Amino acid sequence: MAENGTNGTNGQGYVGTRTIRPDGIDKVTGRARFGADYNLPGQLIGRVLRSPHPHARIVKIDTSKAEALPGVKAVITRDDFGDQPSEFIPAGEMMMNYKDVVRNVMAREKALYEGHAVAAVAATSAAIARRALKLIDVTYEVLPHVIDVVEAMRPDAPLLHDDLFTVGVEPKPDKPSNIAKRIEITLGDIEAGFAKADVIVEREFKTAPVHQGYIEPHAALATVSEDGSTELWCTTQGHYIVRAHCARLLGLDIGKVRVTATEIGGGFGGKTVVYLEPLAIALSRKAKRPVKMVMSREEVFKSSGPTSGATVRVKMGATKDGRFVAGFAELKYQAGAFQGSPVQPGVMCAYAPYDMENVKVIGYDVVSNRPKVAAYRAPGAPISEFAVESVVDEIAKKLGLDPIELRLMNAAHEGTKAAYGPKFGPIGLEETLNAVKKTEHWNTPLRKWQGRGLASGFWFNIGGETSASLTVNEDGTVSLMAGTPDIGGLRASLAMVAADELGIPYDKVRPIIGDTGSLGFNFLTGGSRSAFSGSMAIVEAAKQIKTELCARAAKLWDAKPDQVEFSGGSVRPLGALAEKVKPMSIADFAKMAGKTGGPIGGYGRINAQGAGPSLGTHLVDLEVDPETGRVTILRYTVAQDAGRAIHPAYVEGQFQGGAVQGIGWALNEEYIYGSDGKLQNAGFLDYRMPVASDVPMIDAILVEVANPKHPYGVRGVGETPIIPPLGAIANAMEQATGIRFTELPMSPPKVLKALKEREATSKV
C-alpha cells in the first residue's frame, strides 16, 4: 500500500476512512441547489421546439406569430448561430466536431432525429412559452430515415450528411456514406494466432442504445449583460467545457463567460456536452433578461445523447490448456445523428484485460437518425467487453476449465503490452479474480434454473488538466476550491487529502467547487479522473503552503532551511534549534499572515499524468422463471482495484451503482423505436431502469494495488463497474438456461421465446 503523500505523521490519516461528506447536510435537508433550483429576478422561461420527424430537410421556419404573442421576449433559430468550421476536439473520452455541435444544439439544414432542436423561445411564463412553440411554423421536407447501425451502413441507406466521407478506408471513397470512420488496432499476427488454436469460438452480438438515466434533467440559467458578459448556472460535469463551447458557438470571449456548476443530479457522461446552455445564453442576449431552461423527462430521452447501440462480432482462439492465442473483434457502433460514437475506447478495451500476443480489433463509427450519442460511463467498453467476456465463457465451457482459472491464466498484469499500445504498470485483475474465488458467494451451490456468471472488465482512466487551490484563512481553517463538479463524494475525498497533507482536522477544511472565474482550466468530471487528478492538485497546493510556511519560519527563527521541517500540522524546529523555539502551527501562521508576507495559500495547476487502469471482476447469481422468461438477480459481488480508496464508502458506492446500471442494461433497458423512427419509450415508465426491489445487496470488495504514479496510489474507479455486469449476467443466463444470449437486453419476451424454441426443437 502506498504511503501517504508527504504527511509524515505516523498515525491515522483521514484517507481510507469513512468521513461524513461536508456537502452532505445540504443534500439530506433539501437545501442543496441543483440546476433547476436556481432563479433570478425577472427571469424568462425558455422552451425548445423539437423536430417531430427523424429525418427532414428544414425548408422554412416562420417565427412571426410566436414573436407577436404577448409575453414572448425572444425567439431563436439556426439564424442566431453562426456556422462553425470543421474542428475536432476532445469531449470527455470521445471526440467531437464543432461543426456538428452547432448543428446538434440547433438544427441547420436538416432535422436529423426526432427531438432535434429547431427553434427556441423565451417568455414570461412556461405556459406562454409552450403556446409560443405551437405558433412557430416549420416547413419540413420529410426524408426517409434509418435507425439500425447495420442498415445505416448499407450503400443504399438514407444518407444523413452529404459531406461525410469514410475516414480510414483505402482507397478514399468518392461517395459520401453514413460510415464516418473505420479504425483498427493490431498486435502480432492474428492469422498465425488462430492457426495455433485448438478451439475457436465466433459469435455475433447486438446491443441497443441505453440512456445514462440521471434523475435530474438538464437545466441552465443564463444572464447576459449589455457588454456581452455572461453568467451561466448549469448542471454539468464540466463547466469549463461548457464555457468553451458557449463562447465558441456564440462568438464570446472565454473570459467574459462565467459558468457556475450547480449541484448535479447525476451525469454518468451524459452531461459532458451542451444542449440548453448555448440556447439559454442566445435567448438571454436577445431578450436582455435572464432565461431559465429545464428539460422535461421526455426531452431528456428524445434529445440528449444515450450511448450507442451496436453490432459486434468476436472471434477468439485458445489452446486446449486455456491460453488465448488470438482475439479478433469487429465493432459497429451507432453514433446518432453526428459522428463520434465511443467506438475508439470500445476498440481499445475489448481485449485489454488479457495478456495476448495476437489481437486485431476493427471499429466503425456510423451515423443514423437518432440523438447524437454522448458518453456513458466507460463509453464503448461495456459493449465490446460484453462480447469478449461472453466468448471467454464459452471457451471455458468448451475446454472444461473454471472461468476464474481461465482468466487468471490469461490475465493482464504488470508488463503486459496492450493491443492499443501501452505497457501496463502494476494492475489488479488477478487480485480481483482471487478475491472473488475466496468468497462465500462463489462457493454456494445453486438450484435448477439458477445460474452463476462471472466477467471481468478494464477501463484505462484519464488524468488531465486540473486546477485547485488551498487558502489558509485567518483562523487557521482552510478553504479548498476544486474545479471539477462533485458528482458523488469528491469534496469529501479532497478535503481528506488536504487534511492529511496539512495535518489538520478534517472539519477545518471547507471544500467548494469554484466557478470558471475562480480557478484555471479544469477538464471535466469524467474518465474517472476527479479524485485522481484533484487529489494530485491538492497535494501540489499543500506542498506550496508547506514550503512557504517553512520559509517564513526560517526567517522568523533566523534559521537555515535544513533546520525546519513541516510535519503534523506544524513547522518544527530541528536539532539544536528545537531548544530555542517552539513549533508553529498553520493557525499560528494564519494569525500573523499579513506580517510575515501576506495571505497563505497554494495553487495546484497540473496536467495529471499516470492514471492507472482499474480492473474489476463481477459475480452474479440469477434465477430464470422458465414459464415467463423473467430474471431475478439473487446475489451480486463486485471486486475492483481502486489503487487506494480515499473514501472507501464512496468507492463502494461507485462499484454498486455501476453494477446496477449494468444490470439494467443487461436485462431491461433499451431505446424502443417504431418503424416511423420515433422513440416509443421516452419516460421512466417504459424505459425500465432497476428499482430498489429489482436488485439485492451488492457485496463490494475493495482491492488495492497501488498506482505508483499517484502520491496516494489512487486509481479512478467510477467507470469500470458498469463493464462486467453485461457479460456476467449473460454468462449466468447461459448456466441457468443452457442458452447463450447474444442480444441485449435479455428481456422476458426474448428469453421466453428462446426457451420455447429450444423446447420445440428438442421435442423433434
Add this chain to the structure above:
Amino acid sequence: MAKHHIEATVNGDAVEFLCETEDTLLDVLRDTLNMTGSKEGCASGDCGACSVTLDGRLVCSCLVLGCEVGGRSIETIEGMAKGETLHPIQQRFLEHAALQCGICTPGFLVASKALLEKNPNPTETEIRYWLAGNLCRCTGYDKIVSAVKDAAVTMRKG
C-alpha cells in the same frame, strides 16, 4: 380563469398561495413557495423525487394539483430536520454514504420516514418494495437500504 386561492399547512406552517388549475403541488412548492427541496425528475409519478406526504399519506407531489390541497397538511423534506437536529434517517443516510449525487435523496428520505412511521421494523424486502417508487441511478440502492434499516433500529430505541 382566475387563479385559485389556497390555504394549507406546509411543515406545520400556515401558507397561502395562488395557483392555476393545471399547476401541480410540485410546481407550487418549487416555483411559488420557493421550496426547492422536492425535485422534478419526470413529472409523471415514475421516479419519486417529488415525494411529500399529504395528510400523512406518501404521494408524488407531481400527481397532486395545487388546488386540491386547500385545508390539507403537507410535509416536505424541508420539515424533516427539527431545528439543528437531523432526523435519524437523515443522519444514517450521511453515515452510510447512502447518497452520491443527492438528487433522489429528499424523495427517499420522505418515503423512508413514511415507511418507518408505519412499519417500525421492516424487512429488507419490505424496504425495497416500499421504496420501489423512488429511483436512484447512482447508488444501486445498497447503502440506502442499509441506512433505512439502521435508522429503524435507532427510531425503535426511541
Add this chain to the structure above:
Amino acid sequence: MRYEAPETLEGAVALLAGATGEARVLAGGTDLLVQMRADVVDPALIVDIKKIAETRTVTEEKGGWRIGAAVTGAELKEHARLKKVWPGVVEAANLIGSTQVQGRATLGGNLCNGSPAADSVPALIAAGAVATLAGPQGRRDLPVEDVMLGPRKLALGKGEIVVSFLLPPRPPRSSDAYLRFIPRTEMDIAVVGAGVSVTVDEAGTISAARVSLGAVAARVLLVAEAAAAIIGSRLDRAAQDRLEAAARAACRPIDDKRGTIEFRIEVAGVLARRAALIALDRARTN
C-alpha cells in the same frame, strides 16, 4: 381550465352533463395529471369528486362490500376485513404504480382511465363486482366487465360517473387472487394481468369460479371458458392445462413496447393457472 370540487353527486353530475368543452373527473389524478402534462388531454373542466362522501367510503352492504370509487389503494390495503375477504382485489389495487401512486390511485380511476392493462379491473371482474353509476337520468348498475368497451372507451353517457363498486357476498371457502406479469418487480404497466376468484365446496372441489384477463385484448376479458375449465375440479394438472388453454384461446393481444403477441398469449395461460392456484389455496384456508 376550470376546477370544481362539488360536495354532492348531483352537483358533480350537473357539472359534467352541462360541460361544453372537454371535461374530466378527478379522483386520484395519477392518470389524468400525467396525460395533461403530456398534452394528451386538455380539459376545459376538471370535476374533483373526492369531496363526495359516497365515493370515499368502504361499507358492508347486504353481506357484500361497497367500495367508493375514490377510495385509494393504500386505504384499501389498510382495511383489514376487506383484505381478508377480497385479498385479490386489494392486492391488485396495490400493484398500481408505486407506494406513492397507491396513496392516490383509486378503483374508479383505474377503471375509467380505459386501459385494458389496468391492474385492478381483472380482479374486480373476477370478483363479480358491479359498478354503480350516477348520471343525469339517475342511477344504474353495470357489471364491471361491461364498463370498459375498449381502450379509452367507456359505456358511460355524458355526465355519468362511477360512484362505487359492490362486491357480492362471499360464500364460505371463497377467495381470490390477482397476478400480473411485469419485466421488473414493480412500477411497470401489466404486460398480462389475471384475476381469479373461486369458491370451494366441503369436499374441496371448485364449485364456482370467475377468471378475468387484462392486457391481452382491447378490453379486460371475462373468460367464461376458463372458469368452466376448472369448475367441478380440484385444480388437478388436467384442469390446470384446460385452464391455460382456455385462457390462451381468449387472448387477442397486440405487439407493443411492453410485450409481443406470442409472449402475452403464453404468459396469460401461466398467470391464469398460478392465480387460480393461489386463490384456491386461500379459499381452502379461509
